[in-house]
Amino acid sequence: MSDYDYDLFTIGAGSGGVRASRVSAAYGARVAVAEEFRVGGTCVIRGCVPKKMLVYGAHFAEDLEDAQHFGWEIEGAKFDWIKLRDNVLGDVDRLNGLYTQTLENNGVEIYNERATITGPHEITLSGGEKKTARHILIATGARPYVPSFEGHEYGITSNEAFHLDAIPARVLIVGAGYIANEFAGIFNEFGAQVTLMNRSDQLLRGYDESVRDRLLQISMTKGIDFRFNAEIEKIVRNEDGSLTVSMSGHDPLEVDCVLYATGRVPNVEGLGLGEVGVEVNERGAISVDEHSRTAIDSIYAVGDVTDRVQLTPVAIREGQAFADTVFGGKPTTVEYGCIPAAVFSHPPIAAVGMTEAQAIETFGTCKVYTSDFRPMKNVVAHRNERSLYKMVCHADTGKVLGLHMIGPDSPEIMQAAAVAVKAGLTKDDFDATVALHPTMSEELVLLK
Ligand SMILES: Cc1cc2nc3c(=O)[nH]c(=O)nc-3n(C[C@H](O)[C@H](O)[C@H](O)COP(=O)(O)OP(=O)(O)OC[C@H]3O[C@@H](n4cnc5c(N)ncnc54)[C@H](O)[C@@H]3O)c2cc1C
Numbered sequence: 001m002s003d004y005d006y007d008l009f010t011i012g013a014g015s016g017g018v019r020a021s022r023v024s025a026a027y028g029a030r031v032a033v034a035e036e037f038r039v040g041g042t043c044v045i046r047g048c049v050p051k052k053m054l055v056y057g058a059h060f061a062e063d064l065e066d067a068q069h070f071g072w073e074i075e076g077a078k079f080d081w082i083k084l085r086d087n088v089l090g091d092v093d094r095l096n097g098l099y100t101q102t103l104e105n106n107g108v109e110i111y112n113e114r115a116t117i118t119g120p121h122e123i124t125l126s127g128g129e130k131k132t133a134r135h136i137l138i139a140t141g142a143r144p145y146v147p148s149f150e151g152h153e154y155g156i157t158s159n160e161a162f163h164l165d166a167i168p169a170r171v172l173i174v175g176a177g178y179i180a181n182e183f184a185g186i187f188n189e190f191g192a193q194v195t196l197m198n199r200s201d202q203l204l205r206g207y208d209e210s211v212r213d214r215l216l217q218i219s220m221t222k223g224i225d226f227r228f229n230a231e232i233e234k235i236v237r238n239e240d241g242s243l244t245v246s247m248s249g250h251d252p253l254e255v256d257c258v259l260y261a262t263g264r265v266p267n268v269e270g271l272g273l274g275e276v277g278v279e280v281n282e283r284g285a286i287s288v289d290e291h292s293r294t295a296i297d298s299i300y301a302v303g304d305v306t307d308r309v310q311l312t313p314v315a316i317r318e319g320q321a322f323a324d325t326v327f328g329g330k331p332t333t334v335e336y337g338c339i340p341a342a343v344f345s346h347p348p349i350a351a352v353g354m355t356e357a358q359a360i361e362t363f364g365t366c367k368v369y370t371s372d373f374r375p376m377k378n379v380v381a382h383r384n385e386r387s388l389y390k391m392v393c394h395a396d397t398g399k400v401l402g403l404h405m406i407g408p409d410s411p412e413i414m415q416a417a418a419v420a421v422k423a424g425l426t427k428d429d430f431d432a433t434v435a436l437h438p439t440m441s442e443e444l445v446l447l448k
């Protein structure tokens, strides 16, 4: 008989924590999880899922416009934000229920409370109750980073964006990464005047320059303004509720909403890590080994709180690997190479593997094949918006090192193509595959 209340106590019921808890319980472990907000975590409650639903909702603005060129009369079309918002939040409630049910069906005990670590095997819940466990898993995720300056409290983060009472007429988005470009697209399609500002002179650092440039060009054509090399200095709230934002290198801007999309920081504060000896790195993320184990043998950490790759499928893999290793008798590590990623902008971007710049830096040279085309649907719709597919290959072997796409449905297309890139296939292998016609994805086997 174990001396502990549980075999595993997980802190945080998000993507990583739910997977780890559920699978560990299925292996026969006695598992409990503490969640201070809502079961499902960032992805389900205020991240990937509601964001993607807003992206779908937003894209109807273009679809309705384009439909007229396909013979459809669209009279009196109007957009109701409250209806979309409440439908999305309703589905979030449904998913929250499903995730809770999944945990309960697997015999995982849920504490709807904040938890802190008070010993290598001890957790204290906010209500004061103490629990012991053979293993503790920290899966507390990350939260939006808000830069500090005078008046910063007048801005919102992505957390609040899902609950707005109205679409603001003028929005300033601070940052130029994933969330900035996704919400710039969403607000712009809903009719807001969107300005995106960034302290550097580029957007989406880490993505291939060609697709970044294409997104910038298309976004500008759609009416989104960009201010680069701009550091936010001050926000003043005016009597009418509008906000005047001062920034370096540019004129002040008057808007109705400021959204910070300036990265996410690991949730480690007040967890008791220092007291118990769990180390954090210079970025404030929990340091772990390849099995997600911290400096304390009984304590592990997965997902955004470790800041390896802040993506849901990665948190899930880390949670699964933890359970397989600790309770499944199958020591498993996560492979971080060739992780496909997407930006759900309008149009979306998808990528896997090395950019052209990374390939040149690694190998000194590479071969690049591209297709720059106007999708058939855009031609009929009179939409002057071109897609770009780019394949980066090893100069000698022809092995595909990276694939980069911007265009309609590119994330949907990329998932399948990423299998080929991960498998180490070559440009010749792609070319040997007969095209599926007429599609956009056939460009992948016709690259020049
Ligand atoms: C707007 C937005 C859009 C995104 N879109 C995508 C996307 O399209 N694709 C993608 O792959 N990723 C996306 N992400 C990233 C993705 O949501 C995260 O990488 C993922 O949720 C990380 O999972 P996690 O388990 O590490 O943490 P989380 O899902 O954040 O879960 C952590 C949980 O721990 C709880 N918690 C924290 N501290 C405590 C405590 N002390 N006690 C109890 N509970 C605690 C929190 O309330 C939270 O529920 C998006 C993120 C955001 C913000």
Ligand SMILES: NC(=O)c1ccc[n+]([C@@H]2O[C@H](COP(=O)([O-])OP(=O)(O)OC[C@H]3O[C@@H](n4cnc5c(N)ncnc54)[C@H](O)[C@@H]3O)[C@@H](O)[C@H]2O)c1
Pocket (backbone or CB within 6 Å): 147, 174, 175, 176, 177, 178, 179, 180, 182, 198, 199, 200, 203, 204, 232, 261, 262, 263, 264, 309, 310, 311, 341, 342, 343, 344
């Ligand atoms: N489609 C997806 O998969 C998706 C979508 C949203 C979020 N996410 C995940 O969530 C993470 C967080 O998203 P994000 O967009 O907030 O982060 P990000 O890292 O993508 O972008 C952060 C942006 O903020 C800027 N910035 C950082 N610190 C700043 C400061 N002090 N002042 C001004 N600007 C500053 C950066 O230059 C950058 O442009 C992403 O890294 C990603 O892993 C993924």
